[in-house]
Amino acid sequence: GAVVSQHPSWVICKSGTSVKIECRSLDFQATTMFWYRQFPKQSLMLMATSNEGSKATYEQGVEKDKFLINHASLTLSTLTVTSAHPEDSSFYICSARGTSGSITDTQYFGPGTRLTVL
Amino acid sequence: AQKITQTQPGMFVQEKEAVTLDCTYDTSDPSYGLFWYKQPSSGEMIFLIYQGSYDQQNATEGRYSLNFQKARKSANLVISASQLGDSAMYFCAMRVSGNQAGTALIFGKGTTLSVSS
Numbered sequence: 001g002a003v004v005s006q007h008p009s010w011v012i013c014k015s016g017t018s019v020k021i022e023c024r025s026l027d028f029q030a031t032t033m034f035w036y037r038q039f040p041k042q043s044l045m046l047m048a049t050s051n052e053g054s055k056a057t058y059e060q061g062v063e064k065d066k067f068l069i070n071h072a073s074l075t076l077s078t079l080t081v082t083s084a085h086p087e088d089s090s091f092y093i094c095s096a097r098g099t100s101g102s103i104t105d106t107q108y109f110g111p112g113t114r115l116t117v118l
Numbered sequence: 119a120q121k122i123t124q125t126q127p128g129m130f131v132q133e134k135e136a137v138t139l140d141c142t143y144d145t146s147d148p149s150y151g152l153f154w155y156k157q158p159s160s161g162e163m164i165f166l167i168y169q170g171s172y173d174q175q176n177a178t179e180g181r182y183s184l185n186f187q188k189a190r191k192s193a194n195l196v197i198s199a200s201q202l203g204d205s206a207m208y209f210c211a212m213r214v215s216g217n218q219a220g221t222a223l224i225f226g227k228g229t230t231l232s233v234s235s
Contacts, residue, residue: 034222043209044163044225091161095223106153107213107223109163 002028004096006110013084014118021079021113023094029074030096034107035067038091050077084117091115120145122212124226131200132234138185139195139229141210150214152193153223154184158206166208169193197231205233 003026013019023033031052036044048069049057056069066088068080077096081088093112097105121144131137143152154166169177169184177184185194197204207230211223 032221041207041230043227046222046224049222093161093163095163097221106165106168108165109155112161114161 002026002096002106002108004094004108004110006094006113008113009111010114010116012116012118015085016083019081019084019115021081021092021094021115023077023079023096023110025075025096025108028096030077031074032097033071033077034095034097035069035077035079036093036095038093038112040091044093047079081115084115086117089115089117120147120212120214120224122210122224122226124210124229126229127227128230128232130232130234133202134199136196136198137200137231139197139208139210139231140192141194141226142190142192143210143212144191145212145214147214150212152184152186153211153213154182154193154195155209155211156204156206157209157228163209167195200233202233202235205231207231 005024007022033050035047037047038044046059047062050069050071052071052074058064066082071077091112091114094110095107097107123142150171152169156164156166167177167179167182167184169186176186181198183196207228209228210226213221213223
């Protein structure tokens with residue numbers, strides 16, 4: 001299957017700093033990437049949809065100025081958590097799907113980034 | 119609105135037995151896809167099986183099969199011959215063709231499966 005990488009796999013930062021998470025599709029081109037957030041023992045909540053070359057679409061309740069998303073190429077999307085606070089500590093997972101646009105396209109997930117804000 | 123419901127927070131099964139994980143969904147869109155993912159403690163999301171709304175037959179992938187009952191809007195995952203490595207969290211997810219969110223997957227709350235020897 002297709003491979004999606006995510007970097008870093010974990011990060012610890014101080015409150016007030018910004019953290020950038022990279023998501024790459026390694027062996028396929030992804031016009032659309034998705035960013036999810038997951039708290040312990042809970043489900044994945046969609047934060048935003050990232051389309052190559054255009055602005056991201058954020059879900060209701062997600063602050064676009066706090067969670068900056070850039071999808072600069074067909075293989076790379078980045079999520080920057082700006083001025084991180086302890087409540088932003090979570091597991092962030094990116095996902096990518098292929099370019100066919102079919103409803104049957106499987107979404108492939110990155111391994112996730114565990115963010116801890118002190 | 120689209121919704122996925124998984125009513126079993128946790129399930130317990132012994133090795134070599136079969137187990138069914140429940141999933142019901144709600145959508146008014148006639149075209150949709152249903153997915154099951156496995157998430158072990160490492161956090162990675164592993165795709166297991168897919169069922170399209172127009173598929174006539176239930177999907178099967180090795181030990182995984184999907185019991186698709188369209189009229190009941192259910193898409194239960196059946197794992198045959200459970201193994202210790204099947205212990206993980208399992209998510210049911212849906213994608214609809216008319217989803218304004220850009221056709222992202224919507225997930226249920228998940229079911230934690232524990233397999234004992």
